[in-house]
Amino acid sequence: MNVVYLRRLVIIVSVISLFLLSTYTYYYSPPSFSVSDFIHTMDSDKYLEKTISLSGTIRDPLVKENHLFFKVCSGATCVLGVIFNYKDFQKQMVFNNQTIKVTGKYTIFNKQKEIIVSRLDYVNT
Amino acid sequence: MLILEIIIGVFLGFVLGLVPNLHINTIGFLFILVGLLSLYPQNLFFFISVAVSQLVSSFVPSCLFGVPNDQTILTIFPTHKLFLEGKAKLAIFLCMVGCFFGVFFSLLLLPILFLIFNVLGSFSFFIYSAILFVLLMFVFEAKDLKNKLASLSIIVISGALGVLTLKTSYFLKEPLLVCIFGLFAAPFLLIAIFNNPKKVFQKEETPKSSVYFFTSLLGVFSSMFIILIPSFSSAQAGLVVSKIKNNLSSNEYIVLFSSIAISSLIFSFFLAFTFFKSRLGYIVVLRSFDIITLNINWLVFCLVVVISVCLSVLLVLLFIDDFILFVNNSNHRAINIVVFLISVFIIFSISGKSSLIFLLLSMFIGFLPIIFNKRRVILMSYIMIPTLLYYI
Numbered sequence: 001m002n003v004v005y006l007r008r009l010v011i012i013v014s015v016i017s018l019f020l021l022s023t024y025t026y027y028y029s030p031p032s033f034s035v036s037d038f039i040h041t042m043d044s045d046k047y048l049e050k051t052i053s054l055s056g057t058i059r060d061p062l063v064k065e066n067h068l069f070f071k072v073c074s075g076a077t078c079v080l081g082v083i084f085n086y087k088d089f090q091k092q093m094v095f096n097n098q099t100i101k102v103t104g105k106y107t108i109f110n111k112q113k114e115i116i117v118s119r120l121d122y123v124n125t
Numbered sequence: 126m127l128i129l130e131i132i133i134g135v136f137l138g139f140v141l142g143l144v145p146n147l148h149i150n151t152i153g154f155l156f157i158l159v160g161l162l163s164l165y166p167q168n169l170f171f172f173i174s175v176a177v178s179q180l181v182s183s184f185v186p187s188c189l190f191g192v193p194n195d196q197t198i199l200t201i202f203p204t205h206k207l208f209l210e211g212k213a214k215l216a217i218f219l220c221m222v223g224c225f226f227g228v229f230f231s232l233l234l235l236p237i238l239f240l241i242f243n244v245l246g247s248f249s250f251f252i253y254s255a256i257l258f259v260l261l262m263f264v265f266e267a268k269d270l271k272n273k274l275a276s277l278s279i280i281v282i283s284g285a286l287g288v289l290t291l292k293t294s295y296f297l298k299e300p301l302l303v304c305i306f307g308l309f310a311a312p313f314l315l316i317a318i319f320n321n322p323k324k325v326f327q328k329e330e331t332p333k334s335s336v337y338f339f340t341s342l343l344g345v346f347s348s349m350f351i352i353l354i355p356s357f358s359s360a361q362a363g364l365v366v367s368k369i370k371n372n373l374s375s376n377e378y379i380v381l382f383s384s385i386a387i388s389s390l391i392f393s394f395f396l397a398f399t400f401f402k403s404r405l406g407y408i409v410v411l412r413s414f415d416i417i418t419l420n421i422n423w424l425v426f427c428l429v430v431v432i433s434v435c436l437s438v439l440l441v442l443l444f445i446d447d448f449i450l451f452v453n454n455s456n457h458r459a460i461n462i463v464v465f466l467i468s469v470f471i472i473f474s475i476s477g478k479s480s481l482i483f484l485l486l487s488m489f490i491g492f493l494p495i496i497f498n499k500r501r502v503i504l505m506s507y508i509m510i511p512t513l514l515y516y517i
Contacts, residue, residue: 003218007442010225014435018128021428025127 029053030103035074044106044113053103054079054115055123061094070094072102072115080114090120099123127170131429134174135436141175142182142437145190146306146468149176149390150406151299151475157410170425172411173394174433177228180390181437184220184383188213189452190314190464203375203382205313213327214449219376221438223341223383228434230345231388232427235395238349242400256513263503275497283308283490283503284510290483291511303480306468307487308504312495315488317461327449337380340373344384352392352404362389391430398426 032053038044056072056079063069068086071078081102083090093100103119141152152175188204204216263280267273286308290300343366351362363382373381393404398421403409452460472480487507494501 001222003442003445006218006222006225007439010435010439010442014432014439017428017431017435021128021425021432024424024428 032101035072035079036077037074039077039079047106048113049105049107051104051118052106052115053101055099055101058094058096058098058100061096063091068094072100080112081117082114083117083120093120093122127425127429130168130171131174131432132436134171135178135433135440138175138178138180138433139182139437139440142179143185144467144471145186145464146302146310146471147179147183148302149179150410151302151471152176152179153407153410154299154475169411169421170429172407173426173429176390176394176407177387177430177433178437178440180386181221181224181434182441184224185217185441185448186464188216188220189448190310190460203378206375207379208327211326211328213452214329214445215376216379217441217445217448219379220383221441222337223344223380224387224434225438226338226341226380227345227384227387228391228430230342230384231348231391232430234345234349235392238352238392238395239399241349242353242396253513256509260506260509260513263506267499272497272499276499276503279490279493279497279499279503280506280510282493283507286483286487286490287507287509287511288514291508298476298480300476300483303472303476303483304487304507306472307484308491308507309501310468311465311484311488312491314461314465316495318458318465326453329446329449329453337377340377340380341384344381345388348385348388348392352389352396387434394426394430 030051030053031047032055035054035056038047038052038054054072056074059071059073059078061068061070063086066085068083068091070081072081073079081104083094099122101121101123102115102117103121104115104117106113106115108114141147156172184204188208204213204220207213207216260280264273264276267276286304290304344363347362347366362385366381366385390405393408396402396404397408397412401412403412469484472484491501491504493499494503
């Protein structure tokens with residue numbers, strides 16, 4: 001074995017590994033819950049600082065300084081959602097009583113649990 | 126984003142690894158100082174990439190300047206020999222071979238480590254017997270009584286330094302950083318600075334060697350048992366193996382020790398994710414910021430480790446000619462002075478003013494093998510005796 005051979009081997013292995021990793025992350029789906037199941041049944045603290053998907057109904061959407069705030073609710077149970085620097089199509093998706101699936105990082109801000117939304121999907125009801 | 130994390134981590138780790146005498150534990154401390162851990166608490170794979178890449182590139186200062194940290198410490202003995210023969214490029218290449226194949230073997234052996242840890246997790250008898258065996262070998266390999274006594278004295282003195290600095294943390298912060306440099310690197314740097322020996326030009330031809338699959342596997346396998354015991358380092362694994370299998374060539378030793386180093390790091394992460402056991406200060410730091418949790422995606426972990434090693438090995442191989450050119454074209458005395466000053470600066474920054482006394486003390490002890498014409502490896506009793514006393 002020499003430097004050239006090792007270099008080629010390393011390049012091949014790293015390209016294959018990068019491809020596998022990209023494929024995996026592309027097809028990966030974060031854990032998905034309804035809001036009421038997530039808050040009442042699951043150990044929701046386990047998912048802090050992790051990406052999850054929550055399904056529920058939108059309530060009280062509010063635009064403030066280019067950020068979109070709303071609640072994702074299942075019955076009386078709600079989780080605060082926020083989209084920073086929202087896009088127009090996202091604002092169009094977020095309106096009262098719309099059933100939606102939000103995906104993003106579940107975190108705590110000002111002692112309140114919220115989800116920083118990175119993706120919105122319609123849910124067929 | 127994950128791939129970006131890995132790439133940034135690899136580049137940062139590569140640069141940090143080129144700084145002589147910088148250990149991954151010190152880097153964890155630096156990350157706390159600059160607030161990196163608070164800013165990016167969910168970027169676990171960035172921190173893994175930094176650790177892996179830093180280890181791979183830290184073999185470069187080990188090979189070229191003879192300045193190790195406690196992960197690369199045993200590689201300086203055979204690599205320094207190759208450096209004096211003008212074969213530093215071969216030494217670096219062999220370290221990369223050991224790292225590259227070591228990572229694959231260690232990932233393959235993770236399930237076995239899981240089983241072994243569950244069964245033998247607290248079975249320390251054979252391990253500290255191995256340490257005692259190695260220490261006795263250091264003494265009895267000397268030919269006459271006078272040489273045996275000289276070896277024993279050096280072992281006792283460096284062991285006493287280890288007990289003083291490692292078992293009690295009243296005197297010194299980061300004692301390993303201070304004493305490893307003082308014992309192993311500083312004496313030779315000072316000799317090189319004041320004697321200004323004849324410059325050894327490093328050959329620039331493409332190095333070639335056998336692959337040493339079995340040696341790499343042996344290194345990973347031994348690391349798997351040593352990692353079970355708290356306070357054991359990869360250096361001790363290397364010593365035990367080198368005594369058991371002592372007909373290895375210099376090339377094989379380099380591959381062995383570099384495989385041990387990389388597999389120890391991977392196994393340390395594995396134990397942290399699976400059993401919440403910390404074997405490295407860096408991992409303790411990551412755990413304290415809740416970056417390490419028990420829910421890790423193992424497929425992603427394996428791929429991140431493989432990609433990090435591949436990219437860092439590639440970077441080293443890409444710049445290997447530049448490193449050799451730099452060493453050949455520069456004033457060796459000036460480089461040694463700069464390396465010495467950087468290391469001392471890092472030591473003072475991390476460990477404070479009290480480190481001066483211990484640095485001087487460890488340097489004096491580090492000169493003892495040179496004066497008595499003994500192998501520097503017996504100074505490893507600095508780590509071995511405190512570990513032995515822990516289990517007796």
